[in-house]
Amino acid sequence: MSSVVERTTARAAAAASDYGPAALFLAALVAGWEVAVRLLDIAPYILPAPSRIWDAFLRTRTTLPEHIITTLREAVLGIAYGAAVGAGLAVALAGVPLLRRVLYPVLVTSQTIPMIVLAPILIVWFGFGETPKVVLVALWVFFPVTVSMTDGLLGADRELIGLVRSMGGTRRDVLRHVLIPSALPALFAGLKISATYSVAAAVIAEYMGAQSGLGLYISRSAASFRTDQMFVAIGIIATASIALFALVHLAARLMTPWMYLEPRGGKG
Amino acid sequence: MPAIELHRISHTFAGTPPVEALREVSLTVEAGEFASIVGPSGCGKTTILRILAGLIVPTAGEARIGGRSTIGRPGLAAYMPQRDLLLPWRRALENATLGAEIAGMPRGEARRRALELFEQFGLRGFERAWPAQLSGGMRQRLALLRTFLLPFDAILLDEPFGALDAITRRTMHAWLQDVWLRDRRTVLFVTHDVEEALMLADTVYIMTARPGRIAETMRVPFARPRPLDIVADPRFAALKERLLETLDRAVQEG
Numbered sequence A: 001m002s003s004v005v006e007r008t009t010a011r012a013a014a015a016a017s018d019y020g021p022a023a024l025f026l027a028a029l030v031a032g033w034e035v036a037v038r039l040l041d042i043a044p045y046i047l048p049a050p051s052r053i054w055d056a057f058l059r060t061r062t063t064l065p066e067h068i069i070t071t072l073r074e075a076v077l078g079i080a081y082g083a084a085v086g087a088g089l090a091v092a093l094a095g096v097p098l099l100r101r102v103l104y105p106v107l108v109t110s111q112t113i114p115m116i117v118l119a120p121i122l123i124v125w126f127g128f129g130e131t132p133k134v135v136l137v138a139l140w141v142f143f144p145v146t147v148s149m150t151d152g153l154l155g156a157d158r159e160l161i162g163l164v165r166s167m168g169g170t171r172r173d174v175l176r177h178v179l180i181p182s183a184l185p186a187l188f189a190g191l192k193i194s195a196t197y198s199v200a201a202a203v204i205a206e207y208m209g210a211q212s213g214l215g216l217y218i219s220r221s222a223a224s225f226r227t228d229q230m231f232v233a234i235g236i237i238a239t240a241s242i243a244l245f246a247l248v249h250l251a252a253r254l255m256t257p258w259m260y261l262e263p264r265g266g267k268g
Numbered sequence B: 001m002p003a004i005e006l007h008r009i010s011h012t013f014a015g016t017p018p019v020e021a022l023r024e025v026s027l028t029v030e031a032g033e034f035a036s037i038v039g040p041s042g043c044g045k046t047t048i049l050r051i052l053a054g055l056i057v058p059t060a061g062e063a064r065i066g067g068r069s070t071i072g073r074p075g076l077a078a079y080m081p082q083r084d085l086l087l088p089w090r091r092a093l094e095n096a097t098l099g100a101e102i103a104g105m106p107r108g109e110a111r112r113r114a115l116e117l118f119e120q121f122g123l124r125g126f127e128r129a130w131p132a133q134l135s136g137g138m139r140q141r142l143a144l145l146r147t148f149l150l151p152f153d154a155i156l157l158d159e160p161f162g163a164l165d166a167i168t169r170r171t172m173h174a175w176l177q178d179v180w181l182r183d184r185r186t187v188l189f190v191t192h193d194v195e196e197a198l199m200l201a202d203t204v205y206i207m208t209a210r211p212g213r214i215a216e217t218m219r220v221p222f223a224r225p226r227p228l229d230i231v232a233d234p235r236f237a238a239l240k241e242r243l244l245e246t247l248d249r250a251v252q253e254g
């Protein structure tokens, strides 16, 4: 049993050696930033020192939560809608070859269009409320999820499909027992990418006009040259993006636990 | 009515070049009979089972299970593929009950029957293991267990003991004979192993090299239940000798 303790310690040590250098580097960077700003006497509206950014954070901390909640809501709703519609379309695409031939190339090429360019049109169509932001995030999430999940469904082991059919399984059984589980890892891979960008997408949509949100907070700060507040927002956006990524990772661990087994020494 | 029937089955896999796998294969397995197919690698044994499982539509001929055609009609026989094909996303016990679940058997009943077999198959304690956490031999035993839980009268086994060591293999032979004597389900058993075929089967079909044909049909006269040490019996040795000779000739002819 002591080996369990030993192994846990070993793992913690491994994690420390994984992230330790990066954390040290970040700390050094912040310290260097602070020193450089002071020594070179850089104007705060160009580059505020970390201590000033911290002050700005403390100053606006009563109004910030509302903005954060608005943006996070848009991001999370957008992920949910985008993933749901994307997964549904992937099932249709994988199941209907004609649909796939018509739509799949269009989907793949349309991924190269930066979705941001749609933001002004979405404002025209849906107004200044939550809807255009959610739609933009959903679009952002929708494409990678659709493409990776379609690939996942089509890449399912033919022999496993044959096995379920040999048991008398219907198309539905094949979908449920083979196709969907084998596409889930790909779905989560797509979702991890898009979840990371979803907060930024919501913020960009908010730049175009909003009543609340981190995008609005940034626009207002920019208008009054409060660069320190803009850095506060950037920090929050980065943190929120990482948190959403971690959330998707957690969901992946819960829903596809077989993908996270300890690696075996060898086969057999 | 025969339980398993192939009538002049021919099959050529399309492709460049096309592969003629089977030529006019006919065989009949009566209800409750244990039949075995032996033949060289690549002679079409797996192809035969996949046709009977309804997964390959043969180029020509008829295949029937219990009188019903299996051409393009899966779901008539319990088929154990050559690869163990466990679902990586299901734990061992859930893999075992997959077929029962698809057939609509109540969950509790399926689990109860599976758990009994886990004990007999030496898999106890691994009910909650993921397939990736099992050894090759354990995976194969689990695949066999799953096959026997399927609610079909005919059972198609493709080299079910290929990944097992000699000792586990003997245990499984004894188990298989036991269960078969008890339930008398019809079994069609593909193997490379001549001794295994003679030990288990009533009838052994010997196939030629590709394109596969039936070279000879051999009856195995030993009484049941057959003790595991029947391999030491001189009559067994003689039969084995004859089977190997036939197989040698069949391979050369092919």
Ligand SMILES: Nc1ncnc2c1ncn2[C@@H]1O[C@H](COP(=O)(O)OP(=O)(O)OP(=O)(O)O)[C@@H](O)[C@H]1O
Residues within 6 Å of the ligand: B013, B014, B015, B019, B020, B021, B039, B040, B041, B042, B043, B044, B045, B046, B047, B048, B082, B210
């Ligand atoms: N899907 C396929 N497409 C093309 N050729 C195939 C396909 N499946 C099998 N074959 C060919 O058909 C022949 C018979 O294959 P099969 O798997 O039935 O042999 P087997 O007797 O089961 O061999 P083994 O004992 O090695 O398992 C082989 O030559 C193989 O290359």
Ligand SMILES: [Mg+2]
Residues within 6 Å of the ligand: B045, B046, B047, B082, B158
């Ligand atoms: Mg084979």
